[in-house]
């Protein structure tokens with residue numbers, strides 16, 4: 379019964395959204411009906427991970443972490459769980475807000491427990507399954523080991539994994555949710571990280587105007603200005619901010635002058651002089667929601683970013699050859715067109731997707 383229904387919805391879905399690759403993970407029907415408030419929206423359907431049309435294969439494909447509604451729901455509850463922090467004040471969702479495409483709106487640098495300030499800007503969370511590494515310096519290379527850093531970071535959540543496990547393992551709701559997701563009530567760090575990876579890995583943003591344009595769908599009609607902006611983008615930006623993810627995920631120095639913090643970026647991880655001041659190329663999707671910009675949130679508007687690229691890109695030893703000593707040449711018209719194009723990368727359906735919001 380269950381299987382037949384799943385196949386049917388899978389086929390309908392294929393036909394409807396014309397995807398080239400579908401990864402359909404069938405969840406076993408073992409949900410405890412006594413648990414309320416955790417349903418994914420449209421709870422009739424099994425959650426599926428879909429690779430958008432024309433996109434490369436993801437690096438993380440939930441291999442060894444079978445995706446299920448129950449695992450996803452547990453991951454969502456954990457993402458918004460303040461008990462992951464020492465004084466139960468701060469959750470992942472504090473610094474990664476849904477309406478900001480899971481960046482921290484209007485915060486230059488992160489703001490953690492006891493109002494402690496970090497030194498880096500909270501990156502948005504979406505399309506993580508395509509990232510070969512995480513953080514601005516690529517210091518972590520697996521989505522399932524990433525959450526240990528914010529939990530233990532004294533400026534973020536300042537808690538130990540053992541304490542988190544102890545806080546959650548006596549909680550009846552969690553016991554039932556771990557059982558539903560993983561077969562028994564055991565609460566352990568591995569399961570916490572796998573559930574968080576299911577929740578975050580499902581966050582795919584591929585429904586901006588630009589995507590509809592690429593797929594030839596209604597709503598994807600670009601204006602002449604936007605198309606001129608796309609042309610400038612292709613010539614001046616796309617080598618690093620590579621389509622369709624708008625990043626090649628390499629570590630580069632785009633010429634930002636260093637500040638009093640003197641964040642050495644990738645150099646902090648490798649201790650190699652050649653890596654000084656290199657940072658992971660960020661995606662340019664959803665910029666409307668994710669300001670301020672750069673690894674330390676130094677710019678608030680796209681105009682400031684473009685003015686920076688043309689006039690003040692700074693030649694420190696490791697600056698990328700694509701930027702060079704003189705920055706990127708852009709006329710005022712180019713900048714206006716580029717901003718219009720960048721705005722076609724905002725995906726409102728993603729920030730409004732209730733599946734990723736906190737369950738009230």
Ligand code: HEC
Pocket residue numbers: 457462468469470471472473474487488489490491496498499500501502503506509511512513514515524525528529533534535574578
């Ligand atoms: C106090 C604010 C804060 C909290 C709380 C927080 N984060 Fe973050 N998050 C950040 C900052 C800042 C960075 C960038 C750190 C860096 O590059 O060194 C980051 C980076 C990330 C990244 C990497 C994104 C990328 O593009 O590389 C992921 C994924 C992430 N956080 C998930 C989480 C999860 C899961 C939690 C909860 C367990 C969490 N964060 C809690 C501020 C926070």
Ligand code: HEC
Pocket residue numbers: 611614615616617618619629630631632634657658659660661662665668670671672673674680683687698700701706716
């Ligand atoms: C040499 C590679 C390279 C080129 C070319 C390049 N960028 Fe970047 N861009 C980066 C890197 C690296 C960062 C992050 C730098 C940091 O924070 O230290 C970045 C950051 C940004 C940001 C901030 C995003 C955020 O979420 O904080 C924007 C916006 C941006 N670039 C737009 C552009 C545009 C538009 C162009 C073309 C005019 C362009 N970039 C050309 C490498 C590049």
